[in-house]
Amino acid sequence: MSAAPPNPAAPTPAILAAEGLTVRFGGLEAIGGLDFAVARGAIHGLIGPNGAGKTTVLNALTGFVRPAAGRLSFDGAEIGGLGVAAIARRGLARTFQNIRLFGAMTVLESVLVGGHRGFGASPLALVLHTAGARAAERAAIARAGELLDFVGLGREVAGRVATTLSYGHQRRVEIARALMSEPKLLLLDEPLAGMNAVEKAEIADLVRAVRARGVSVLLIEHDMQIVRALCDRLTVLEYGKRLADGDPEAVLADPAVQAAYLGRAR
Amino acid sequence: MTMKGIAAAAFGLGLALAPLATSTARAEEITIGFTAALSGDFAAFGLNMRKGLDLALAELNKKGGATYTIDAVDDRGEAREGVLIAQRFCSDQKVDVVMGYSFSSIALAAVPVFNDCKLPVLASAVTSPALSGVSPYFRRNVLTDAVQGAMMGTYAAKTLGESKIYVLNQQDDYGIGVAKAFTEAAEKAGAKIVGSESYLLGSKDFRTLLTKVRAAQPDAIFIGGFYTEAAKIAEQARGLGIKAQLLSTDGALNVELMKLGRGAVEGMIVYGMFDPSVATPATASFLSAYKAAFSEAPSAWAALGYDAGMTLGAAVELAAKDGPVTRESLNTAFGKLKDVPGVTGPTTFLPSGDRNGALYFLAVKDGTFTLAPKQP
């Protein structure tokens, strides 16, 4: 697909926009009035030191925590007060910082759960195995197979219990599961954590391929080498507030950002 | 219980009852399927019946002729067991007769099965009117609670002259049955029922219930239930300053009543088919034999179990006269029995399978049951 990432400066309508997003836990303000937008078709990085509130932002976007204030719009519609499943069904899929696959399920079954919203056969149709129900299942299985190929696992792992796979492979299953819902935006929460350099490069390629399918990506990541190479645009968080936003090279060269990571010399 | 003790006791009893025995019986082997709640919350009734039956069988075996063995199955008071146990006995061709049953509800679930396989049942403790005429193969040697409750109602209103009565009953077929019969009879005889309330079997705390009773200021309180609850009701009633006359049923006719209720049950009047104080020779030797075997006094259930055993003995003898004893011939023989002597009075079965019999009215005096001073 397009070797050149979309120009972040071009006025692409944002797929996701947060305005004044504020999250409080008890009296503590975890996120304070955050503004940022993810351009359609972009790989957008959300970075910041540990405890800066990245995952909290992600949880607010996906409905896991209710923002105390602010507006969230996704694909042109307000998603602020919606529940987790409702948001997911609008095309916003995510992975988790600590891989959360379904313990007892095979790879295929896990991926099929991701395609939940595509099913609609009635209980009676399921019991009777009507042609429609069978066709839907068959189509979904076929698509799951394609996605397993796409994430580089191949179809031969389909019957394995997902949690018995290696860490890197579990991550790929998780991505395939998220993609199964045909999302417009994929949120990846530290997808590279705990991987070696080769694996990281492979996942980075995968993320690019995801974007090439037309899925926008919001990425939380600590490995700056990858972030640098992958992201079109970065938003840096510190103490729940936006510290910087813009082109990756520029942002990472920003002394304030470096200080946020490595600490300030006193 | 020790086998030695039973044997010794049976020996003594055998001597006492020797004149009754006729020695023409063939060497039949009779297997009794015995079932009751033998474990769990309500095991006491079943175990007492079993002890009485054991004593009777030891005595019958001693006498010669037919030999009797027991296949005991615990139903634990669980209704699901009713059908299974019934089928177990039906399928086991060795089983000639079924005895026991602590709960009407379990017997009711079992009766259709017995009816299908034509296996006679002689129950000893189930009093629900629903079991009357339920099957030609089902009999019991107790009166139904409808009959007993009505007798008590009349007795309370007419003989004792109680005018304001509060009716309590345990919320099951037994309690509801006696309370209903009691209420109707007592009202007919001129008493006023000032209130009625039920409690769940196994309840321990009656203070609130009795607080309600106290507010109605009755002359008498009728307790349609078992001795465990009757003892607690009596004790807690005294604790709340209630001085009304306490009345109860054959469910309370048990030596345990005095152990559990002690001073508080003094003066309580109950009815029943067994009276340890009536000094017939049979009763006396039963009492001593039972004491010797189990080192405790027999309860009404033990007496009914014992009589059921003796009734079976009589039926086997009768059936054996016309050839080998079968389920069918035994069932016919039960129907023909007339006035089989026993510690609970003579046994004759009505066509409905119920027993024809009389009640004693007993009062607790100095920690034992004695004939109540006023009799109808």
Added chain:
Amino acid sequence: MDYFGQLLANGLVLGAVYALAAVAFTLVYGVVRLVNFAFGELFMVGAFLTTSLMLPEVRLVGHVVPMPGFSFPVAALVAVLLTAALGVAVDRIAYRPLRRAPRLAPLITSIAVSVVLQSLAQTVWGAEELRFPEFELATYPPVVLFDSIYLSVMDLVVMASALCAMTGLTLFVARSSLGRAMRASAEDQTAALLVGVPVDRVVAAAFAIGSGFAALAGVLYAQTYGFAHSSMGFLPGLKALTAAVLGGIGSIPGAALGGVVLGLVEALGAGYLPNGTAWKDAISFVLLVLLLYVRPQGLLGRPELNAAGRGSLLGGAAEMGGWLRGVFAGLDRLLAGSSARGGAVALGAVALAAAAGLLVPSDYWLRILTTVLIYGMLASGLNVIVGFAGLLDLGFVAFWAVGSYLTSILFVLVLKDGFGVALQETWWLFYLNLPLGGLLAAALAVLLGTPTLRLRGDYLAIMTLGFGEIVRIVAINWVGLTNGPMGIRGIPAPVLFGVPLGTPRAQFFLALTLAAAVVFIVARLVRSYVGRAWVAIREDEEAAEAMGVPTARYKLYAYAMSGFVGGFVGVFYAHYQQYISPLNFSLFENIILLMLIVLGGLGTFIGPFVGAVIWIVFLQVAIDIPFVQAYPETRFALLGVILIALMLFRPQGLAASARVPLVMAGAGPGKAGRAEGAVAGRAGT
């Protein structure tokens, strides 16, 4: 006013006992998150020990044994200490090995421990109630307040000891080093370990103190009501658990408050409602359900405990009994192989069962097999909600009852008694009632399920337990509708086009047909997107939600399906047994069903039937053991021991490896039942 005053006083005495026992549940739950059902039995042991120690002699296992005849305080103290030691021993043997096991395993073990203790107590002390001995304090005349409120001196002693014990415990937990360590372990075990708290010893202490409190409650209860008996602990134990949950499980002041509130509500409810005493237990459960609905964490509880039950009932390490793994390895291979060929294996199983039905000569064994099928079917229904959707449900019997009562009321009370219809004319109604009973139960399930959606884990279990008990108590007390405890008799055996199906063999084949239908329907739903949604909820509710699964709706589907099966089987059950009464639908039955699926393997199709075979067949075969004939109560003790052993060595269930594929059979382009194969292409590993 004096009426009210007396009720208040009654309620306080009862509340004091509940509060003490509630402390036991709360203390142990706080530290190890275990609802230890065995506290009811430790309550009973405390009562028996005190009673025995005060007497000059006691009959134990049929032999008269001389006893020290201690005074009340000495006997009570010794009993409390001994019971505390017993509690610690129980934890050491039965619970500690299961700390990392799937969550349901220790719960089932605690029920099994209850069964063992209760059966042993009955073996030792006999079936009759043991009278609590008279002692001087108890002979004092009652104290009369305001001329009309009677309280015995011992009532005052009960309240005073409860107050002292609660104050003492509160001080101990607040001030002492061990108490602090206990609170620290309850809050954060890892942090507690890091500051040097020996958490295992703290847990042992919690068990010791909890058991001591249960015993003290038992002693006071025995004293108040004048007896000790082997089954005396069950209902108070349940009430104490209710009190603990009401107050907010984990909170000691909550337990005290919950106990007092429960005692008062029972006393006042029973006192002011018509026939209130019979409805008393329902009153406390209604209160519980309402409170959990508005305030899931209880009166003084912390909300996060409601979330603590999150995650898989089956999850956690199953790395138990390493050397035993070899024993099960063969079984596992076999089962794993069978689950890959679901359809063929199912057909084989039905064929095998049919052959058994044809060849078994004895009607008795046919009835046993039919009972196995009935319990297997019911457990399959419960398995939908517990095993697949991961929601712990202790109220399932209610659905079973609804089906049974629907058909019984229609046939007997309405058609036969009401309209004098000859029942053989309406034989077809049975077949109509099967789905109808199922649908009615499903509707009830959705109704009951809705308020539980906010609850998780153990709270959910307690609330559903409340529902089940309410339905049962309604069945007992609403005599006009259900014929009450008398039950309904004369329910006709099923008939098919004039052919009566009343013989054991016909009934067996009817049951087999229904069982096949139930498993088929359940399997078809489980092996679809619906089943995948259920298992996803069970394994990780949040992740499922994030995948777009509307989890609340799918939980209700699981309730509905579960209820449907319960009602469906209930209809057959009524016609099979031809008589039903509320006795059929006790909480214990629900616990049995839960045990069956845990024993057999949660979330498998075969597990419920494996469990049912073990349970039913063991109980029947055990009857013939001579020792059991002499001591009937040992049958259940033996069963309890077997259950504990199974849970310790195989906490995930016997047939756990008969994993259910969650993909529609035959949906792949290849052969039926090989969906995975279809995707996998030919690369096999």
Added chain:
Amino acid sequence: MSGPAGIGHIVHPTAPTSHPALPVEPLLEVRGLSVSYGRIRAVEGVDLAVEPGRIVSLVGSNGAGKSTTLMAISGILPLAAGTVRFAGEDITRLAPEARVGRGIAHVPERRRVFAGMSVRENLVLGGYSRGDRAEIERDIDTLTALFPILGKRLGQAAGTLSGGEQQMLAIARGLMSRPSLLIMDEPTMGLAPQVIDLILDTVLEIRARGTTVLLVEQNAVEAMRLSDHVYVMRLGRIVHQDSGSNIDPDRVKAFYMGAEA
């Protein structure tokens, strides 16, 4: 380990940094340490040594295995392989609470104070492994002198403290066991800059009072400045180590910012 001077009683004659070559018997010695979560190996063959009286840091980006290493040292996580020696004794198989008794205190990541308990109770619990009640009171006084803010809040529930205050409490709680080694996991995470300064000063103060420190710190610049020795972890292994003064900040930075080739 007991003495009237509280935490300050072990006096080291010199600052160890001035004698880097001196062969000192390490207080803590970890060899070949590996830890697995299920099938996933989080830490592989880690060797490290902490000499008495020093501050040793473990740095590295998120997920490198730093916290896992610490949890294994204090006995919370089981070892897949390797040994842990402390003060000359093999403690590999010792229960966590016994390790506290030997003199290891661990201030965990995200503080993990007992939120429902008062500050004083948290401190008292810190001294759980000790029997001397009077001394505990004295140590509370000493520590509230070190952290005056805690002294003002002794009766307050720990959960109501601010993040920085909770961190101080967690450190103080660790010191209550009079450890010879204090393990600190990310003590500055999520704290405001002024508070970070305060915490890092405290680390120096603790060392100055004679307690050895093993520190995991994300703030690599500060970690390098403070420490006598620095280990850099990446992907579960130690990839680089040197004395605090010799370590090359650019290499560390490269590990962090991904600028390394």
